[in-house]
Each structure stands twice: as C-alpha cells, then as structure tokens.
Amino acid sequence: MAPAWKAAGLTYNKYLEVAARVVRRSLKDDIRLAAERRGQTELRFAKWTSGKQGDLTNVADANAVAMAEAGTPKTS
Amino acid sequence: MNSLRIARTVLRARPAAIKAPLLQRRGYAEAVSDKIKLSLVLPHQSIYKSQDVVQVNIPAESGDMGVLANHVPSIEQLKPGLVEIIEETAGSKQYFLSGGFAIVQPNSELSINAVEGFPLEDFSIDAVRSQISEAQKIAGGSGSEQDIAEAKIELEVLEGLQAVLK
Numbered sequence: 001m002a003p004a005w006k007a008a009g010l011t012y013n014k015y016l017e018v019a020a021r022v023v024r025r026s027l028k029d030d031i032r033l034a035a036e037r038r039g040q041t042e043l044r045f046a047k048w049t050s051g052k053q054g055d056l057t058n059v060a061d062a063n064a065v066a067m068a069e070a071g072t073p074k075t076s
Numbered sequence: 077m078n079s080l081r082i083a084r085t086v087l088r089a090r091p092a093a094i095k096a097p098l099l100q101r102r103g104y105a106e107a108v109s110d111k112i113k114l115s116l117v118l119p120h121q122s123i124y125k126s127q128d129v130v131q132v133n134i135p136a137e138s139g140d141m142g143v144l145a146n147h148v149p150s151i152e153q154l155k156p157g158l159v160e161i162i163e164e165t166a167g168s169k170q171y172f173l174s175g176g177f178a179i180v181q182p183n184s185e186l187s188i189n190a191v192e193g194f195p196l197e198d199f200s201i202d203a204v205r206s207q208i209s210e211a212q213k214i215a216g217g218s219g220s221e222q223d224i225a226e227a228k229i230e231l232e233v234l235e236g237l238q239a240v241l242k
Contacts, residue, residue: 005225018226019156
C-alpha cells in the first residue's frame with residue numbers, strides 16, 4: 001500500500017526532508033542550533049529561453065508547487 | 077577378506093596422515109569472522125566507519141530486523157526509528173535515525189545511510205511533546221493536503237521518538 005504522503009503528491013525526498021527536520025527540532029537546544037542550519041536550502045534556478053534568463057526561482061518553492069499539482073485534485 | 081585388506085592399508089597410511097601439515101585441517105567456519113562491518117553514514121558525518129560489530133537491529137519498512145554476520149545481501153528502506161548496535165566490548169548503542177536505507181553487502185558489510193541520526197541522550201522530551209501537540213493541530217486542521225500530509229509524517233516520527241525516550 002502506498003503511504004498517505006505519496007497520495008498527497010509528496011516525493012520520497014520531501015518525506016525524508018520532513019522527517020529529518022522534525023528530528024532536528026527535537027534535539028536539545030545547544031545541538032539543535034548547529035543541526036538546524038543543515039536543513040536550510042538556498043538553491044535557486046532560472047530557465048533560459050532564446051538567450052534570455054528567466055525569473056530566478058527558489059527550488060524549495062518550485063517543488064512545493066509541483067507537489068501540490070501532483071496531489072489528488074480537489075473535488076469542488 | 078576385503079575389509080581386512082582395507083584395515084591393513086589404513087594402518088599403513090596413518091603415519092603419512094600425521095606428517096601432513098596442520099594448516100590443511102583448518103575448516104572453513106573457523107576462518108570466517110563472526111563480525112559484521114558496519115558503516116553508519118550521514119551526509120555530514122560518519123558515525124561508524126567499517127567497524128566490526130556483533131549485531132545491528134534496524135527498523136526496516138518491511139519490519140524490524142536484526143543483522144548478523146553472513147546475512148543474506150539485501151536492501152532495506154528504513155522507517156524513522158531506533159537503530160541498535162551491539163558491539164563486542166562496548167555493549168549496545170542506540171541511535172535515532174530520520175529514515176534512509178540499509179544495504180547488506182555479500183561480504184558481511186552493512187552500510188546504513190540516513191539524513192539525520194543522533195544518540196538518544198541528545199533529544200529533549202519537552203521539545204518532542206510540544207511538537208506533537210502542534211502537529212496534531214495542523215493534521216486535524218483545514219490546511220492544504222500537503223500541509224496535512226507533512227504534519228502526519230511529523231506525528232509518526234515524533235510518536236516514535238516519544239516511545240523510545242520514555
């Protein structure tokens with residue numbers, strides 16, 4: 001049986017990210033501060049079309065949009 | 077008659093057998109180590125680097141399992157949970173991993189890859205409790221499908237943590 005997060009459009013990568021984030025937040029304060037820095041992403045990308053650079057997009061934001069589209073469509 | 081003849085040849089053959097080098101009598105089982113080489117690796121740190129241990133208990137997606145030397149080669153997806161490492165002299169050590177993979181290689185080697193892993197004494201039970209109530213609110217709320225799914229993943233991890241920290 002596929003896990004529930006998969007039905008919501010989340011990828012395995014995202015599942016691991018969420019699990020790792022919650023483990024970091026559960027640490028004692030002194031270790032937590034050093035560990036939480038590892039969870040930050042600042043990676044951005046831009047699509048180039050016909051020699052022109054497109055908008056710079058944060059990878060995390062783009063992933064969130066993609067996963068929302070991959071989830072089960074709203075019945076409304 | 078025949079048996080007598082065999083007995084005589086055996087008697088004659090014995091001195092030669094004694095002279096044979098002792099090394100040849102060594103069996104296969106004695107030569108093989110009963111330890112498993114464990115590598116427990118995070119993206120930022122190696123907790124174990126091909127170190128000999130006796131047994132490793134892992135929370136695989138297909139069920140909890142213990143891995144000893146000469147285990148069948150396999151690849152197991154790990155749930156977020158407790159890994160127990162039984163060393164020969166230092167006793168057993170416990171790490172909470174956030175999920176990853178365990179790969180049993182044919183030559184008694186075990187590689188565990190995870191995103192985060194810490195010994196139990198590094199966790200704060202108060203932080204776990206406050207996060208559980210927060211995640212429960214989101215999981216039962218009216219957020220997006222993805223937010224609810226994330227909160228449910230968090231709850232699963234936190235409840236596992238709470239159970240082992242008690």
